[in-house]
Amino acid sequence: MKPERKLSIFWMFRYLLPVKWRIAVLLGMLLTSTALQLINPQIVQRFIDTASAKGAVGGLFSLAGMFLVVAVSNQLLTVSVSYMGNDVAWRATNRLRADLLKHCLRLDMRFHNLKTPGEMIERVDGDVTGMSNFFALFIVQIIGSFVLLAGILGYMFATNWPIAITMSIFTCISIGVMVYIRDFGVSATQAERQARASLLGLIEERISGIEDVQANGGVPYVMNRFHRAMRSVFLTGRKAWMLRVVPWNVTVVLFAVAVTVVLIIGVSMYLKGEITLGTLYLVYQYTQMLNDPIEQLGNQVQEFQKAKSGMRRSREILSYESEIHEGTEESLPSGALGVDFDQVNFSYNEDNRVLQDISFSLLPGERLGIVGRTGSGKSSLSRLLLRMYNTDSGVIRIGGTDIRSLRLEALYKRVGMVTQDVQLFDGTLRDNLTLFNSKVADQEIIETTERLGLRKWIDKMPQGLDTHLTAGGASLSAGEAQLFALTRVFLTKPSLVILDEPSSKLDAATEAALQAAVDQLMEHCTGIVIAHRLSTLKKVDKIMVLGNGRILEFGAREALAQDSSSRFAKLLRTDRQEELA
Known part of the structure; x- marks a missing residue:
């Protein structure tokens, strides 16, 4: 196994490990759901054979009732599995988002001077969302697909080995092709994510400088840059999509060949009286069911390519090291410092x-x-x-x-x-003055603002220190903003x-x-x-x-x-x- 692939697998399980018990529950539900999917065609087989043999009506009603119960139970399990899969994915990838954000906040200013906020949002959220989509369906569709494949092929080998061999050959070829071309679109998808990050960076940068853009007639230039960036997103996205759908197209062709061969064998055996009409239906139904996990595996190969490009970009961020290394000293002399x-x-x-x-x-x-x-x-x-x-x-x-x-x-x-320049954060006036330090008492805040001349402004606020402020600082005049900043520093007793x-x-x-x-x-x-x-x-x-x-x-x-x-x-x-x- 290549080192990069080992690292990708390690990354996946590193973030899935904290939710291992939820995964265990999910696997149990998944196995039950797979078993129900395998049982229902067999109920239909017995129904067809019983009806063909002019069996008792009561028996047919019993089989119909069993089919209904199994179908409803399977549908409920399918919904539950989907919910649990998304829950596992969000819990796992939110840990990664937190790691990325924490790491970015600790990087030095040289790094942040080279990266726009828009690009970092795409790195922390956009790339991880692609990984989340993969995580959400990895257990459900990848593992579920293999379990379903094993169940179908196992039953067919016990029932009819020529058809089982045909199905096995189709399955092995399909999976082998998908494994071989699984990385087809990774680099192209990575380029697509970078193009999107550049677009978001451009939008964020121009909106933050809107006054200069409008005052100096820069709107046409900005729009020209925007259209060029959008074109780059379109071209890279189209290329990435075309490369990602290759596995799906391959499986469609292979499935058409497999169905044709299986039906020819099945019909031939039925005409010779070697299998019943119900068994022929079962062969056809299982062949159709065989396509579902193969197709899901193909879809997941596409999601894997997106996820892998996100992993690469996330690892790239986490590989950056700050040039600011912390020391070990915990304190400084008391009083004013030289x-x-x-x-x-x-x-x-x-x-x-x-x-x-x-x-x-x-x-x-x-x-x-x-x-x-x-x-x-x-x-x-x-x-x-x-x-x-x-x-x-x-x-x-x-x-x-x-x-x-x-x-x-x-x-x-x-x-x-x-x-x-004073930055306000989305929170209460109290939170902004103390920078979310809950240990600072309200009385200390009031006394400090009184001394610094900011008390009158606070008294005008509709809810005093509990007044909610929006990010940016538009509600403050230049003088108030400076007094605001001084109050923040004053409360830390520097x-x-x-x-x-x-x-x-x-x-x-x-x-x-x-x-x-x-x-x-x-x-x-x-x-x-x-x-x-x-x-x-x-x-x-x-x-x-x-x-x-x-x-x-x-x-x-x-x-x-x-x-x-x-x-x-x-x-x-x-x-x-x-x-x-």
């Missing part, structure tokens, strides 16, 4: 270094303001502090501890970050706070309110403020000026402000002139 950068270098790709030889120290409780032109590396520095990326070289220490030796949970408990352009979208009055909230937030922690507006940096202790990924200037704010030759002093003069203008 920050040290020691010859740190960083790049998003090898051709473009973003930060070069960054070295500075920040004492516990100090506030650092970082300024610089767009692309100077300000936001990259904050992302390194939160280990969204690894440094190329150098060491970053928080509280004297190398952040690479820390568990990520220990780092995030003590370091908070506020950005200019020892180091990073503010990345917190006031870039605010007017002067709202910025003043925000600054008061920031001052409260940083009373007992170390702070790093990244800003374009120098007014945001009035109360920082130190200033860092970045340019082209290097530290151009670093020192005490007051000293740099009073040094007319410093870069920061020049920025202050430019800022005042712009305000006067």
Whole structure:
């Protein structure tokens, strides 16, 4: 057996193992249903032979009643088997969905920068749905088909071996052909899934940027891209379908040949008086029944191709490893935390270094303001502090501890970050403020929002903290969103706070309110403020000026402000002139 096939089988049973008892019940129901399918044609055989021999009417009524009971029982079992099969499939594949989502959430930002949300939705849900369809019918149709085949052939060998041999040859050839061409459409189906993922990624990307698309007249371009992506989905889907139906077409041809041969043999034996009319019916009926499991096996070969392509793509996702490896340290010193950068270098790709030889120290409780032109590396520095990326070289220490030796949970408990973009989640106002941490008391939330100036907004909500918010954040103004983000961080009681352009979208009055909230937030922690507006940096202790990924200037704010030759002093003069203008 090839390694890849072994891995596929291992994957199937790995996720089916937790539902093994349900599978056992399902198999029991399946065997019973198969037995009933084999019994009913034999009842009809006896009915025909009894009627041909002009048997008792009471006996015929008894056989008719037995047929009805068996048929109804079999139908009820068929429904139950279908329900149980889908239940097993969803339970098994939902575990896989959870594994995929958990793994994706743990991957580093380099991975997520290359994958759109739409593509990841297709990977986590679309691919697994194809596997779910296969899992749902694998036990029911694959195992059931083999059991039914064995029952039909076994009975026929006991009754009429020439016909049984003909059926066996047809069965073996059909199964052999399907096994041989089972992978015909796997690669094409994989390409089809990738085309669908690209289409979903395109739609998600363009809808998320709808304002820019509409404002800049980009709708025709987007539609052109959409039609090209749809054409790719159509072409790859058509090719995949054509390759997947090959097994089914082969079985149809083989079945036509088998039925012809069996009927010729059966009619010939009946005319010679070697079998009864009922037995001829039984031969015909079993031949027809033989086609059902063969056809189901053919259909499942198609589903297997879809499932296998999903398995490949799912294993591909799970094979990615995050470059962010957790350390073992569980805690940091209490109180405000110092920050040290020691010859740190960083790049998003090898051709473009973003930060070069960054070295500075920040004492516990100090506030650092970082300024610089767009692309100077300000936001990259904050992302390194939160280990969204690894440094190329150098060491970053928080509280004297190398952040690479820390568990990520220990780092995030003590370091908070506020950005200019605030994400709301589908949930209550309370859930959004605490990020679904049920341990935070309502009284603490109310007191915090009162201090930060968000209480009036909460009081306007129809159900207070129980008000349901929708994802996205459209119900918040820019100022409210920033206060909202500050409240989130405030409730975690961080020892180091990073503010990345917190006031870039605010007017002067709202910025003043925000600054008061920031001052409260940083009373007992170390702070790093990244800003374009120098007014945001009035109360920082130190200033860092970045340019082209290097530290151009670093020192005490007051000293740099009073040094007319410093870069920061020049920025202050430019800022005042712009305000006067």
